[in-house]
């Protein structure tokens with residue numbers, strides 16, 4: 405139902421309610437806690453609406469044909485794995501798609517039998533609960549700060565930062581043009597361009613931006629999208645240009661894990677001169693809609 409239809413239905417209910425009960429109804433609407441979920445988290449509703457707008461532009465697996473490396477890597481996982489974008493598809497939406505037979509959480513162990521096992525889901529975007537955790541419990545007050553999302557993809561971090569933080573500027577850098585177009589469409593539709601900018605570029609061409617950033621967000625940026633040699637080059641670029649004392653770096657997974665998989669143990673041992681990890685309270689997020697394992701993948705570092 406769109407806004408106009410919903411508004412008309414409410415007005416019709418008012419017009420059909422007896423005068424005495426109408427007074428009670430209006431009083432209830434003004435004072436009840438029953439509507440809190442709808443009213444308090446209007447921002448979550450905006451994020452869900454953005455996800456709804458983006459879904460028709462992408463296939464169900466939310467990968468574009470040019471992402472051959474990411475598609476191959478997903479297929480090479482030791483457990484059968486599918487990509488389900490957690491920003492586009494929250495748990496409720498996945499459940500309804502499974503009921504409709506459009507998505508499955510299971511795979512068949514030997515075809516034709518009823519023996520099934522759970523598929524692994526991976527996501528290339530933060531979910532809405534992860535965004536809330538990030539901006540309310542991981543990062544401090546961002547008033548006046550410049551936040552850069554390295555590999556902004558659908559723009560989840562940028563929209564989350566716009567709605568859930570006071571960051572002065574949020575800049576997304578994305579190497580895939582298709583995703584830049586989708587983000588630009590959302591910025592225009594929701595009027596976010598006063599604080600969000602999206603740049604179509606390889607992050608390694610953005611030294612001035614990286615040097616200025618107060619917060620750099622790196623959610624599994626390189627692992628699925630660049631060859632190991634290119635990943636090493638990109639990490640070297642980040643460590644050489646992101647040097648502002650006290651600036652914050654958010655990574656998924658931990659920076660040690662990302663670099664160890666590249667067998668860059670010499671770089672890992674030099675990390676202590678560049679940054680220190682800031683301990684996080686993973687229990688701070690009290691709502692039960694987040695996957696606790698995915699929250700513990702989020703790490704925060706302060707530059708020395």
Ligand SMILES: C[S@@+](CC[C@H](N)C(=O)[O-])C[C@H]1O[C@@H](n2cnc3c(N)ncnc32)[C@H](O)[C@@H]1O
Nearest residue numbers: 528529530555557560578579606607623625629
């Ligand atoms: C896992 S997604 C992260 C999405 C988003 N930051 C979020 O947290 O929801 C990583 C994105 O980084 C992009 N990417 C990979 N290497 C890049 C590079 N060198 N420069 C800019 N973007 C890059 C990929 O195209 C992909 O869309």
